Amino acid sequence: MNANAPILPLLIPLAAALLQMASGRLSFQRAVGLLATALLVLVASWLTLLADDGVLRVYALGDWPAPFGIVLVVDRLAAAMTLLTAVLGFVVLLYASAGFDDEGIHFHPLFQFQLLGLLGAFLTGDLFNLFVFFEIMLLASYVLLAHGGGLARTRAGITYVVLNLVGSALFLIALGLIYGTLGTLNLADVARVLTLPGHDRALARLAFALLIAVFALKAGLLPLSFWLPHTYSAAGAPVAALFAIMTKVGIVAILRVQAIALEPVMPDLLDNWLTTLALATVAFAALGALAAARLQALIAWLVLLSAGTLLVTPAQASTEVSAAALYYLLQSTLAGAAFFLLAGLIAEQRGKVADQFLAGPPLRATWLKIAFLIVATTAAALPPFSGFVGKLMLLTSTRDVEAGSAIWVVILISGFIVMAALARDGCYLIWKHKAAARSLPGEPVGWQRATATLLLVAAGPLLAVGARPLADYAARASAQLHAPGAYVTGVLGAGATTTGHGTRP
Amino acid sequence: MEVLLSIAIGVLTACGVFLILRSRTFPVLLGLTLLSYAVNLFLFASGRLRIDAPPLIRAGASYADPLPxxxxxxxxxxxxGMTAYLxxxxLRALSESGADHVDAHKGP
Incomplete structure (x- = not known):
């Protein structure tokens, strides 16, 4: 059982999706989906506990040994990301099962395929397999984005699909270059062959630069990020909440490739440009948040802001910075998702005005206002919630790095701008009413959606309370991530570091 | 053969990129298709070009790299699959907005 643990997070959503496709009944699909994601949370928690012993768990699919077959690799980082995906998937599905899934067809199987793609991307130890899981994730996300219909979603969908198809083409070119120069696509083997002589260093460098560019497109680094606010603000609330983790796939991929393959042989590949562009993304996103006219657009900009903040970290190549980044990633994903779900509920209560920042009918439910206050405080990184802890850890860890002062200035000023934007827009949503306006009767929130939203909203305070153990786990995960030697021997077996496959023709 | 293949990949990529930068969805779709042809050829070439060599490893016989x-x-x-979805x-954008501009608005 323990030996098969790494494959379980992939089998559960796959089996659920196949079952759901077999029967079109919504109640059956809901039950299967919720059961599967609940099971996924349990399995992912177990995997996270298992992975905490520091042993690299390598699962060779079909029992083909590492450089020849595809492997799944579970370290602390992969396990933690699996757990985050599972928790987010369960909560969002609970919310979506209260009626959103009925607005189009095939929501449930697509949701499971999206989870499959996300989990696979975190777990795989093979670069081509990473491409395949990216495509599974993207294909599901294309259709989920269009779920519910409407011109805005179609419009955002075309841009999103075209951009990602171009991204996939670049990904394949990068993989072709890597295979052509190094003769392998297994990440550990790539890292090993890179350290050996006998390959074209310039071509390998070009390949990795392309690979990082593709990940940057998925993560939303500035010149490649114009699609993100557009797309995330057009999607339905639960879909946008699930998308909150999609930018993080790109960031984790950059972190991993940087730590395992690039750091030992070309540590200067990310220097100078990545941190600058990431800080530009942060500034751009803060201004975008200030200019947003709708709550969901504002949150989309905040997701971009957190992605930009996280993209500052890979170029620092430091265990401490990566540890802070992991905590920040965890809390910003949950806070972003909570905000999207909450925005969906708030929009419904305000009738035609929806989530635009205009005076409208007052909100009926008081808990929505309190939840907004908590989530906004978390998102603006004000004490005492997890956003503050995350940002504090990140700033503390970057105090001594080379670009430290620039990082501090940009992140603190953009944080202030975001705070101002949230304060102003919160006033519109909560206090500014049309004269003599009455609350609208509207649809009731329902226990499912209320529970889902409150669970994610509670993550803000809870992650702040549990900051110590989480930060410790993040520190251990980061130490494991920044030990490429252990990763290579863990995947390929001891003694593999010195012998080559033989030179390529 | 290397020269021929690289010219083919280059021409396909150039045409693909040109078409992707057009403002209507149909040329963009064609451009993506051309680009994917170029990428597939490129990926194929990453295993080195061999003539008359099966992608099977047998003792003594020459073979082509089967992985690419x-x-x-x-x-x-x-x-x-992606192109079909796009x-x-x-088509949906065309029927909803009445225009085939990539931003789904009526424009030049």
Whole structure:
């Protein structure tokens, strides 16, 4: 059982999706989906506990040994990301099962395929397999984005699909270059062959630069990020909440490739440009948040802001910075998702005005206002919630790095701008009413959606309370991530570091 | 053969990029298709070009690298599915907005 643990997070959503496709009944699909994601949370928690012993768990699919077959690799980082995906998937599905899934067809199987793609991307130890899981994730996300219909979603969908198809083409070119120069696509083997002589260093460098560019497109680094606010603000609330983790796939991929393959042989590949562009993304996103006219657009900009903040970290190549980044990633994903779900509920209560920042009918439910206050405080990184802890850890860890002062200035000023934007827009949503306006009767929130939203909203305070153990786990995960030697021997077996496959023709 | 293949990949990529930068969805779709052809050829070439060599390893016989062929097959299937979805999405945008501009608005 323990030996098969790494494959379980992939089998559960796959089996659920196949079952759901077999029967079109919504109640059956809901039950299967919720059961599967609940099971996924349990399995992912177990995997996270298992992975905490520091042993690299390598699962060779079909029992083909590492450089020849595809492997799944579970370290602390992969396990933690699996757990985050599972928790987010369960909560969002609970919310979506209260009626959103009925607005189009095939929501449930697509949701499971999206989870499959996300989990696979975190777990795989093979670069081509990473491409395949990216495509599974993207294909599901294309259709989920269009779920519910409407011109805005179609419009955002075309841009999103075209951009990602171009991204996939670049990904394949990068993989072709890597295979052509190094003769392998297994990440550990790539890292090993890179350290050996006998390959074209310039071509390998070009390949990795392309690979990082593709990940940057998925993560939303500035010149490649114009699609993100557009797309995330057009999607339905639960879909946008699930998308909150999609930018993080790109960031984790950059972190991993940087730590395992690039750091030992070309540590200067990310220097100078990545941190600058990431800080530009942060500034751009803060201004975008200030200019947003709708709550969901504002949150989309905040997701971009957190992605930009996280993209500052890979170029620092430091265990401490990566540890802070992991905590920040965890809390910003949950806070972003909570905000999207909450925005969906708030929009419904305000009738035609929806989530635009205009005076409208007052909100009926008081808990929505309190939840907004908590989530906004978390998102603006004000004490005492997890956003503050995350940002504090990140700033503390970057105090001594080379670009430290620039990082501090940009992140603190953009944080202030975001705070101002949230304060102003919160006033519109909560206090500014049309004269003599009455609350609208509207649809009731329902226990499912209320529970889902409150669970994610509670993550803000809870992650702040549990900051110590989480930060410790993040520190251990980061130490494991920044030990490429252990990763290579863990995947390929001891003694593999010195012998080559033989030179390529 | 290397020269011929690299010219083919270059021409396909150039045409693909040019068409992707057009403002209507149909040329963009064609451009993506051309680009994916170029990428598939490129991926295929990453296993080195061999004539008269089967992708099977047998003692003594010469063989071509089978892995890029498997990768290309995967890439073709994925690219085909994606392109089909984009075609449907473009048709939907056309019927919803009455224009085939990539931003789904009526424009030049």
């Amino acid at each position: 062929q498997a990768l290309v097959l995967t890439a073709i299937v994925i690219g085909f 075609a449907i999405l473009a």
